[in-house]
Amino acid sequence: MHYVWWIVALLLIGGEVVLPGYFMLWIGIAAAAMGIVLLAVPDMGALAQAIVFGVFAFVSCFAYWKLVRPRIERVPHGNERLNRRGEQLVGQRFVLCEAIVNGRGKAKVGDGMWLVAGPDLPLGAPVEVIGIDGTTLRVKAVDVG
Known part of the structure; x- marks a missing residue:
């Protein structure tokens, strides 16, 4: 059943290509991580999968918002007026x-x-x-x- 999570991950990451904004990318990463967890624990129930996926999605989006996004948006020193x-x-x-x-x-x-x-x-x-x-x-x- 782990392959279902990987298909969901591919669909979400593919959706990110169509509708860029980084949000679906990080939820897709959470879905891929859920597929890896399900590979290690194959008898996990559907409710447990949903809860773990929700936690993964929250953590991955939070990590993007607090760690990755500030580095992407940072303007290198001296380039504040580059296009002005x-x-x-x-x-x-x-x-x-x-x-x-x-x-x-x-x-x-x-x-x-x-x-x-x-x-x-x-x-x-x-x-x-x-x-x-x-x-x-x-x-x-x-x-x-």
Whole structure:
């Protein structure tokens, strides 16, 4: 009867492929473990099997939630802003390639130009990025000394 648990395990793990989310994977692992237990104790009753499977499923899902999931979701140090380029520019200094008039202008960033918002400044003035609003960099004037 152990093979029934292994079939259930394969169906659950296969279901995880169709509906990803890790939940069915860990219950499938619990079903596979139940098949191994039933191989060792072949005369276990149906109620005992259900109870042991429930415990295995709870323990495997809990282990995923507390041990595996935090490691998967952890962002390596230094990569917090990896896909948010604007935030990577905060604190850096650039030169205006279009004067800031009425609070809007452009600054040369690398080989491109970014929209900037800040106090009115002339063309060529150095600015420092102090924040970001969508795709517009908020800047302040930099004293050249």
